[in-house]
Each structure stands twice: as structure tokens, then as C-alpha cells.
Amino acid sequence: MTGTEKIRFERVTKTFTVRDTKQKGVMQEFTAVKDLSFTVKEGEFLTLVGPSGCGKSTLLDLLGGLSMPTRGRILIDGEKITGPGLDRGIVFQQYALFPWKTARGNIEFGLEAKGVPKQERRERAEHFLALVGLSHFADRYPHELSGGMKQRVAIARSLAFNPDVLLMDEPFAALDAQTRESLQSELLRIWEKTKKTIIFITHGIDEAVYLGERVVVLTPGPGTVKTIVDIPLKSRLEDADIRSHSDFVKARHEVWSLLHEHEYQGAHI
Amino acid sequence: METIKSIQSAVEPRKPKLFVFSSLQKVFKQSIVLVALFLLWEIAPRIGLVDQAFFPKFSSVVVSWWNMVISGELFAHFMASITRSVSGFALALLIAIPLGLMIGWYPLARELLNPVLELFRNTAALALLPVFMLLLGIGETSKVAIVLFACTWPVLLNTIAAVGNVDPLLIKSARSMNISSYQLFLKVILPASVPTIFTGIRMAGTGAILVLIAAEMVGAKEGLGYLITYSQYNFQIPEMYAGILTIALLGLLINQGLSMLERKFSKWKQPVNS
Incomplete structure (x- = not known):
């Protein structure tokens, strides 16, 4: 962790025009996120x-x-984001694998778009299949893979074109608890190996605390940053059951309280 | 690693036991009703349930079918029909698939053409047969043209729908990899559309035969449709049934062929019953 700033959100606001549910034919402004500001360090x-x-x-x-902020700006390496780029890889909750391509074909997809020669594509695909433990499944189609395996392929696909930043949108939400846990530790292992900056979105408090060095707590309506919590855990992978560690429990409780303050306010009415 | 191993063993195909027996059983299940039907066809005229003159027994239909095969008469009609249907069908694919891809891809094209498409898709092709014959005569052109017309709509409409229904998440995922619109179309939209386009192609295949036979019945000098009406006029009833049987076989052949192609092109698709 060099501590260099990688990504900066500067008072980012995004509004959408949506259909008014009460009045027919009337359009309404909807603010999804408002005045978001935070930074992400390199390798964090x-x-x-x-x-x-x-x-x-x-x-x-x-x-x-994939969309532009209404107000404010997002900087990556000091430059404003103007569109999609291979410096960022996205992993979606529903895998978003191309069903007509095999696991290998999916991993090669981004490389193909980038114009990487065939031989190198092949080698890189092999490398990343091995990284996620799926070397034996290279020629399987997505429908022949389990949910956990699909998500491994999706992670490998995003890593294959070597982005600086990995964006993950609730990637493990659709998986069963056991698969989720094993993929979480695998992701940490991959992170340590590849030194990527990872931004991981989740609604699971345990997951957020277990994976994140820092946890950004968001509140709804419209989305804003409530607090950023530092997680002091050091040895997530060495500790067999870190989730019962007192530091983990404390951090988890802190995040939990922050998220639930809102609800209690509501309950008093 | 434990989980990977267990997954691996789970996806390993089980060794088929009693393979021969189970496949025999399958053949039996699939053919028993068909055999019973042919038996009924043989017996009913023999015992006088139906008039042999209008409904000859199966064996005499097969005999006259075989005679027509040997004389080469059937082959000539068969070739005439298949040439017409395949030409019309192929032309329809050549026109409808690229056009459908274009209309599906450009919203403006879709908006402009939608009313016209709605009108034409709801016009029964056979209703236009007199028009085709007036304009193109009773030669090959009018037959091929009506097959072309009938095949175009299912393929065109399915292709438009296919392009419009590509999973937006896949498009988003591809876009996040910063690929150009051209590549997006070629590498995502096109392959994702193949199964739906094929549904249209199969519908067109069935339609091609149907429309052609009807057209041949009305105005033609050869072809399977002509064979049937001609035999009927001349009271060659077994020959008429032989012609009908041949059409059924032809339809089956085309459908099987298209199914095979479909499986080849969409082997990545999850089987419906799995």
C-alpha cells in the first residue's frame, strides 16, 4: 500500500428522470446519489x-x-472518467458471462477486444483460469458451471485484461453461504497476489468488514456517504476463524449500528 | 480446493448402464404409435370400415409409391418442389436476416417499418397467390416468389425480436470492456440472437412447404402439389396418397435438417428440460 490516491469522488450527484407514479404522463426528477465524496488509495x-x-x-x-454524473466528477489517477475503459474491470452479481462462449472464451473476450494476439490470449486465459482454480473447466459453457464457478470465471475475465481497478457489484450475493465464504477468502488471496485496487459493493455487513480495509457506509434516499470506517484487521487469511475475533466483532458492530441508526429513528415515530 | 473436487465429480457423466436395452426401449416408445397407425390404415380398408376406392390400404399406397419411385416420376416432382421451396427459402433468409438485424439495431428503422411489418405479417401468403400469378405468371417465378414472401416474415420478425431482446446485462458487461459498437454487434448481439433467429427459420421451413404445395395445386405443371391434384382428377387414388406421404416425408426431412443445424449453432444453450 503506497497510499497514493487512485480514485476520487468529488461531490458526485446523479439524478434520473423517472415516470411519476401518481400522475400519469408526468416526469419527475429522482436523485440516486447526492454529494458523494471519498477517495480510494492505490492497492486498497x-x-x-x-x-x-x-x-x-x-x-x-x-x-x-457507463453513465456520467449529473454534477461533480470522478477522477481516476487524477483524470476525469469520460467513458468505459480497460483500466477498470467490472464483476457483476449475475455473472454476465457470454453463454455462447466457454469459460476460456469468456476470459479471452476482453483481450480480443483489446487486440491481444491469439497465442498470448490463450496463455493469459490459462493463467487466470489457474488463478481461480478452474483449469479443468476451460472448455465448459457457463450453463455447465455452478454459480460459484461462474463467478470465478467472471473474476478471471475481469482480471485478464489487467485493469488497475476491480469494481465488484455484490458479486457473491447470489451464492450459497459456504461458496460465498470460500470465494471471499479466494478474492483476498487474489488481491494480495495481484495488488489491484478493489471497490467492492455489498449489502452484507460481515462481507464488508471481512474484505474491506475500509468500509464506506452509505445511507439511502438519496445515497450519501455516512461514515468511512477503518477496519483494523491484519491477518484475515492466516486466522482460521477471523469472524469470531474481537476486532472483527467490534468493527462489525460499529458498521451495523451506523446502518441501523436510520431504522431506529423511524421506529420512534 | 475441496469444493472444486466435489464439483468435478458431480459434473462427470455417469457411465450408461444397459445402454443397448435403454436405446431399444426408446426406439420402441417412439415407434409404437406410428406402427399402430399404419396397421390401422392397412386393416380398416381391408375389413370394409372405409371404402377402398377412396381410402386404399397402406400396402397399395406403398406399392404405387414404389412404382413412381422406379419410374422416376416421383423424383421429378420431388425435385421440382424442393428446388422451388429451397430457392424461395434461401432468398428469404438472405433478405430477412440482414434486414432484421438492421431494423432491430436501429430504433428509427424499427419505428418507421413497424406498421408495414404488422400489416404484412398478418396477410396470409396464400391470399396473395392470385396477385403473384397475375404479376409473375404461372411459371417458376411466382412459386418461388410466394415461398419467399411466406418465409420472409417469420425470419424477419424473429430476427428483429432477437436483436431487441439481447440481455442488457451482457451488453453492459461488453460495454464496460470498452468495445466498439461494431464489435458489440458482431461479438455480442449477433451470437446472442442466433437461437431466436433459428426459431424463425424453422417456422419459415414449415411455411415454405405449406405454401408451395398449395401454390402447386392451383397452377403448376409439375411438383408434389400438382401430383396430388392431378392424381385426384384422374382418379389415381393410391398415387394421390403416395404424393401426400412424400410431402409429409419432405416436411419431416426439412424440419429435422433445420433442427440439426439449430442444435449445432446453439449448443451453448441450456437444454429446456434439464
């Missing part, structure tokens, strides 16, 4: 946690360059 593992409706997916689209 940052998790964003928040309830549904706090603009998590909007945030990811903005970072991926």
Missing part, C-alpha cells in the same frame, strides 16, 4: 455497504463509465 480494498436504494449500482455505473 474498499467496501461499500448500504441498504437497497442507496445508489450502489448507480455508483458502479458511474465508476465504470
Whole structure:
């Protein structure tokens, strides 16, 4: 961790025009995220946690360059994001693998678009299949793979074109608890190996605390940053059951309280 | 690693036991009703349930079918029909697939052409047969043209729908990899559309035969449709049935061929019953 700034959100606001549900034919402004400001350091593992409706997916689209902020700006390496780029890889919750391509074909897809020669594509695909433990499944189609395996392929695909930043949108939400846990530790292992900057969006508090060096707590309606919590855990992978460690429990409780303050306010009415 | 191993063993195909027996059973299941039907066809005229003159027994239909095969008469009609249907069908694919891709890809084209498409898709091709014959005569051109017309709509409409229904997440995923619109079309939209386009192609295949036979019945000098009406006029009833059987076989052949192609092109698709 060099501590250099990698990504900076500067008072980012995104509004959409949506259909008014009460009045027919009337359009309405909807603010998904408002005045978001935070920074991500190079090589950092940052998790964003928040309830549904706090603009998590909007945030990811903005970072991926798939949509532009209404106000404010997002800088990556000091430059404004103007569109999608191979310096950022996205991993989606629903895998988003191309069903007509094999695991290998999917991993090669981004490389193909980038114009990497065939031989090198092949080698890189092999390398990343091995990294996610799927060397034996290279020629399987997505429908022949389990959910966990599909997500491994999706991670390998995003890593294959060597982005600086990995954006992950609730990647493990659709998996069963056991697969999720094993993929979480695998992701940490990959992170240590590849030294990528990872921005990981989740609604799971445990997941956010377990993975993130810092946890950005978001509140809904419209989405804003409530607090950023530092997680003091050091040896996530060495500790067999870090989740019962007192530091983990404390950090988890802190995030939990921050997320639930909102609810209690509501309960008093 | 534990999980990977267990997954691996789970996807390993099980060794088929009693393979011969189970495949025999399958053949039996698939053919038993068909055999019973042919038996009924043989017996009913023999015992006088139906008039042999209008409904000859299966064996005499097969005999006259075989005689026509040997004389080469059937082959000539068969070739005439298949040439017409294949030409019309192929032309329809050549026109409808690129056109459908274009209309599906450009929203403006879709908006402009939608009313016209709606009108034409709901016009029964056979209703236009007199028009085709007036304009193009009773030669080959009018037959090929009506097959072309009938095949175009299912393929065109399915292709437009296919392009419009590509999973937006796949498009988003591809776009996040910063690929050009051209590459997006070629590498995502096109392959994702193949199964739906093929549904249209199969519909067109069935339609091609149907429309052609009807057209041949009305105005032609050869072809399977002509064979049937001609035999009927001349009271060659077994020959008429032989012609009908041949059409059924032809339809089956085309459908099987297209299914095979479809499987080849969409082997990545999850089987519906799995």
C-alpha cells in the first residue's frame, strides 16, 4: 500500500428522470446519489455497504463509465472518467458471462477486444483460469458451471485484461453461504497476489468488514456517504476463524449500528 | 480446493448402464404409435370400415409409391418442389436476416417499418397467390416468389425480436470492456440472437412447404402439389396418397435438417428440460 490516491469522488450527484407514479404522463426528477465524496488509495480494498436504494449500482455505473454524473466528477489517477475503459474491470452479481462462449472464451473476450494476439490470449486465459482454480473447466459453457464457478470465471475475465481497478457489484450475493465464504477468502488471496485496487459493493455487513480495509457506509434516499470506517484487521487469511475475533466483532458492530441508526429513528415515530 | 473436487465429480457423466436395452426401449416408445397407425390404415380398408376406392390400404399406397419411385416420376416432382421451396427459402433468409438485424439495431428503422411489418405479417401468403400469378405468371417465378414472401416474415420478425431482446446485462458487461459498437454487434448481439433467429427459420421451413404445395395445386405443371391434384382428377387414388406421404416425408426431412443445424449453432444453450 503506497497510499497514493487512485480514485476520487468529488461531490458526485446523479439524478434520473423517472415516470411519476401518481400522475400519469408526468416526469419527475429522482436523485440516486447526492454529494458523494471519498477517495480510494492505490492497492486498497474498499467496501461499500448500504441498504437497497442507496445508489450502489448507480455508483458502479458511474465508476465504470457507463453513465456520467449529473454534477461533480470522478477522477481516476487524477483524470476525469469520460467513458468505459480497460483500466477498470467490472464483476457483476449475475455473472454476465457470454453463454455462447466457454469459460476460456469468456476470459479471452476482453483481450480480443483489446487486440491481444491469439497465442498470448490463450496463455493469459490459462493463467487466470489457474488463478481461480478452474483449469479443468476451460472448455465448459457457463450453463455447465455452478454459480460459484461462474463467478470465478467472471473474476478471471475481469482480471485478464489487467485493469488497475476491480469494481465488484455484490458479486457473491447470489451464492450459497459456504461458496460465498470460500470465494471471499479466494478474492483476498487474489488481491494480495495481484495488488489491484478493489471497490467492492455489498449489502452484507460481515462481507464488508471481512474484505474491506475500509468500509464506506452509505445511507439511502438519496445515497450519501455516512461514515468511512477503518477496519483494523491484519491477518484475515492466516486466522482460521477471523469472524469470531474481537476486532472483527467490534468493527462489525460499529458498521451495523451506523446502518441501523436510520431504522431506529423511524421506529420512534 | 475441496469444493472444486466435489464439483468435478458431480459434473462427470455417469457411465450408461444397459445402454443397448435403454436405446431399444426408446426406439420402441417412439415407434409404437406410428406402427399402430399404419396397421390401422392397412386393416380398416381391408375389413370394409372405409371404402377402398377412396381410402386404399397402406400396402397399395406403398406399392404405387414404389412404382413412381422406379419410374422416376416421383423424383421429378420431388425435385421440382424442393428446388422451388429451397430457392424461395434461401432468398428469404438472405433478405430477412440482414434486414432484421438492421431494423432491430436501429430504433428509427424499427419505428418507421413497424406498421408495414404488422400489416404484412398478418396477410396470409396464400391470399396473395392470385396477385403473384397475375404479376409473375404461372411459371417458376411466382412459386418461388410466394415461398419467399411466406418465409420472409417469420425470419424477419424473429430476427428483429432477437436483436431487441439481447440481455442488457451482457451488453453492459461488453460495454464496460470498452468495445466498439461494431464489435458489440458482431461479438455480442449477433451470437446472442442466433437461437431466436433459428426459431424463425424453422417456422419459415414449415411455411415454405405449406405454401408451395398449395401454390402447386392451383397452377403448376409439375411438383408434389400438382401430383396430388392431378392424381385426384384422374382418379389415381393410391398415387394421390403416395404424393401426400412424400410431402409429409419432405416436411419431416426439412424440419429435422433445420433442427440439426439449430442444435449445432446453439449448443451453448441450456437444454429446456434439464
